[in-house]
Amino acid sequence: MSTHVYPQANGQTKSNNKIIVNNLKKRLDKKKGKWAEELLLFLWADRTTSKVATGQTPYSLVFGIEAVIPTEVVIMTTRYLLQDQENNNRILAEDLNTIDELRDLAKICIAAHQQRIAKA
Template identity: 35%
Template sequence: FGVPTTIISDNALAFLGAKVTNWDVNHGIYLSSSSNYYPQGNGLAESTNKNILRIIRRTLKDNQRAWHLMLNSTLWADRVTPKRSVGNSPYKLVYGREARMPISVELPTLDLLHQMELLENEPLQVRYAELMELQELRDQAHVNMEKNQKQMKNTFDKKAKFKIFNEGDIVLKWDVDHAKPGRHAKFDTIWSGPYMISACKEHNAFQLSRLNGEELLIPVN
């Protein structure tokens, strides 16, 4: 609600043109741009995209090309689900209250029943109070996120170990062709196998063989 303090966009001229840039400066808005088509440059965007892809993979069945049909419901599910890292759902951090689910139309929740009992001017007062608490919710979400990031880093540092592979181990191999455009569907698995390590070579390279004994021509690492 109101003029934003920061706008994050890609490098499209629609966001970086002279008129838009001047408008941002005049209104005290900081404009930040990320790399084109590179969500890895924005950690939060990358994390969100991972979660969206995970949900879509679980809902798709035989027809992987129908992912676009699941996108709207996936985004809705992601936005109304509370995040452990911030303590609230993205929806609540934007609007100051939890989303009203479609099922509440047929089966009214306690919150909806309470609003129906309010007098004529009371809903506006309740909404105003919610908006006044919104900045406090966002500040607390920022604190929770920083705390969660520190906990995740400490946990990772404690558990991180150098993985040692030995001859005879059963492993999966990352499918290099998956990263090439047009070679695989977006939601195909990125691993192939299983394979057995038939020989350990120098510089962390391994000779792999299929379970039927057929060796791969090129070692991997």
């Protein structure tokens, strides 16, 4: 997605889309005609994977929390089993209170990453 408000993001968007398209092409060689199902998997993977530039996942920067992957619910991991509704609500409230700090840290990481790239 391009934006007129923040044109610097346009190059990053194209780069990110290129990664998704290249991964889809590799995967679709084996599964002809099933790109719609595969796209959802790639988008989920992309949004829940930490990025080098920010040190955070795009999902956490938007929602302030880490995503629980569907496998953790089906297999019932310890992380999932130890949660109760009251404790979960408290943690969510705390995470929402610190989301601006998380985003500020991501901005600092991006600036440091850009400086490293410029030096290289």
